[in-house]
Amino acid sequence: MRRHLATPVWRALLAAALVCGIGLLPWLTRTDPALTVLKARSADRDPTPEVLADIRAQLDLDRGPFSLLGQWLGGLWHGDAGRSWLSGDEVAPAVLQALGVSLLLMTVAFAVAAVTAALICARTLWLGAHRRLDGRRAGGSGSAVLAALPEFLTASVLATIVGVQLGWLPALGWYGPQWTVLPALALGLPAGAVIGRLLDDLLPGALAEPWALAATARGLPGRRVARQAVRRCLPGLLPNLGLFVVGLTGGAVAVEQIFDIPGLGRTTLQAALAQDLPVLQAGTLVMVLLAAVTAGLASLATRLLAGPALRDGALPSLHRPAPPARRVLPYVHGGLLVAVVALGLPRDPLALDTGERLRPPSGAHPFGTDALGRDMLARVAHGALDTLLLALAIGAATLLGGVLLGLLPRLSGPLVDTVNAVPPVLLALLVTAVVGSGPGTPALAVGAVAWAPLAAHASALLRQERAALHVTATRGLGAGRWHLLRRDLLPAVLPPVTRHALLRLPGIALALASLAFLGLGAQPPSPEWGLLLAENQPYAERAPWAVLAPAAFLALLGAFAVSAAGGVRVPRRRTGSRAPAIAPEQPSPARELVGTR
Known part of the structure; x- marks a missing residue:
């Protein structure tokens, strides 16, 4: 019981420490937050002591960072995330709107990443399903080029060529589904290349397991064997898939800047640069909650996919010796x-x-x-x-x-x-x-x-x-x-x-x-x-x-x-034999291939 409670408590402490650190950001920069707010509101106005004192009084800056943090945390219980120091508008609607934009962009980008990963693994799956895989990874280095392309450079090229010169798709703004295509390509192609390489690294081990060899020998369709091999490898990838989801949502700052997308990453970055503390804290808290939910779903999916074999110690190892390759x-x-x-x-x-x-x-x-x-x-x-x-x-x-x-x-x-x-x-x-x-x-x-x-x-x-x-x-x-x-x-x-x-x-x-x-x-x-x-x-x-x-x-x-x-x-x-086959009581992929439970 204590172990089950330790993880949520540790997660809550980390989130609290992060939010508190964000709340101290205006004071950590060793600059007067009132001066920063004045420059953002009215750059032409002289920062006289009277003007700065008036801003401090309006924002309660004289009460200190910890008092402001406590006031902000108290308002969250009532659904109040405060008001922006710059515009005076409520923070919660703006942050939720930015979250909706980022989630839509993330969904389309993740679809692009899934297609890219599937194309990278297609050759390995085909060779493995037809018993032509010799233990070496079949993938080439083309995926590395995609993974190494800078997102901001890909976004700039797509916006300039496809959006401006050719005029096929809109290059700036966020007004409908068409505006998601170019930024989703800029985000999804590199992410899909990395996901595809990780999956391609695990597939040879899955396709060499006894159930896959038996299913292929009995003449079952290669696509069914390939589908079960992907499912067999997913538990080892789900944590990283969760990281990609969060990264595509809050970490797409450069792409959102280039395409002028009002997403969560850009909103949080602009608030940080302007020291708009309420918006910055709310955006950071939303990203932390999104990461926690994604991690929980990834853990649940891992348990569902692995089944009781993960609990009972009845899994074969995906990582087995491979023949030396001359590269x-x-x-x-x-x-x-x-x-x-x-x-x-x-x-x-x-x-x-x-x-x-x-x-x-x-x-x-x-x-x-x-x-x-x-x-x-x-x-x-x-x-x-x-x-x-x-x-x-x-x-x-x-x-x-x-x-x-x-x-x-x-x-x-x-x-x-x-x-x-x-x-x-x-x-x-x-x-x-x-x-x-x-x-x-x-x-x-x-x-x-x-x-x-x-x-x-x-x-x-x-x-x-x-x-x-x-x-x-x-x-x-x-x-x-x-x-x-x-x-x-x-x-x-x-x-x-x-x-x-x-x-x-x-x-x-x-x-x-x-x-x-x-x-x-x-x-x-x-x-x-x-x-x-x-x-x-x-x-x-x-x-x-x-x-x-x-x-x-x-x-x-x-x-x-x-x-x-x-x-x-x-x-x-030096000694020992290959891992034995899957235990009979485990729900193996081979049993699902022949339609039994």
Whole structure:
């Protein structure tokens, strides 16, 4: 009973701490909130002591942050989230309207992501259903290009080409279903690529289980075998699917900014920038509640899909030794990355030549020049050092933290949900308020949230692996927890989580670039990739090479991450046999295939 109560209490404490931290944001920035409100209301008005005192009196700022927080929490019991400090309007209707917009956009984006993931896994499912899968993952590196494309760049290209030049779909505003297509594509394609790679990583193990081999041998249709294989893999993916849902709802700030969508992420970010505390607190609370509901639904769906086998320890392991693969692509992609950096490092990334503005690629400037005549090859190469090294350091730290916290699901589960509810942009503002702005701010903000998907993945895989038949048998023979963890659990869980971390490496670089794109990271004239994209975006139609160069490098990084991830494998056991078949009393996929219960 105590264990069942501990998780909700821990979740409530984390949510309260987050809301309190948000409530202290205007005071943490070490600026007068009255001055910020005055600038937002009337920028031309002089901030005289009398004017500032009047604003403090209107907003009760003299009572201090904790008194305001208590007043706001007391109003929530009556459905009153306060009034905006800027407009004076009630907060609750505006935040609920923004939530409705974000939920609609999330639904369409998730449909795009599902179609994208299905296309990525289609070849693996077809080969497995026809017994032509040799244990290696069939997917290629094309999904890595989609996963590494910056959402704000995809949104800008879609808005410019499809919306403005071709006029096929509206590019700005939010007035009907047609306005959801372009932003949903910008959000859904990268998310679907990551989901597809994670599912494609698990499918070979499911298709090699005895029930799948028996069903195929008896001549059952391949599509039914494939459908049950997907269902078999879903329990290990549902926690990450929940994270994607929350991320598509509250974390789509850049896309909402580009398409002028009044969603929850944009509303919360604007409130944070303007220090409109009531709107900021209400938006953050809604995102935390959404994360809690999504996590609860994901946990319920996992139990329903896994059935009693998860409880009784009757699951086979999805992660089994694979034959060694001779891979050339990692060396090709890595060689291209090294070659670009080596060619660009001798060049000066800050040298200005106004006579060479926006020049196309040539022998003198292989990647062209930007709006100030600076060599793009030099800027991309020098920016790669900072971005790649920082992304690698953050990736290694998040992998270690994610695995360690994944071993403690009761501690990490609510923490993952709470952390994932905060967009990196808003967290970057909190970090900036506490430690100040600087080059380390994006790293702290991204590192504080990047471990959450890995912890959720590790926790879900460990839950299933603990229910594996060979683990149950080993435990029955008297093996202790350390022996099981070292010899059975970690060898099966570490490789897929490490592959997941490699898949997230372009996403970490992308998150760093996104913060720089929104002006929260490195500042000019730094050649950081996000700044390169932000500086050259206005010239995308006239000089597309200035935007394509850093974007192509991000895509190449994604291709390298995926191709390198394919080499991370479950080690072969020296002794022992394959996991036995599913116990007769377990409701196996094979029994559903033949129509029995």
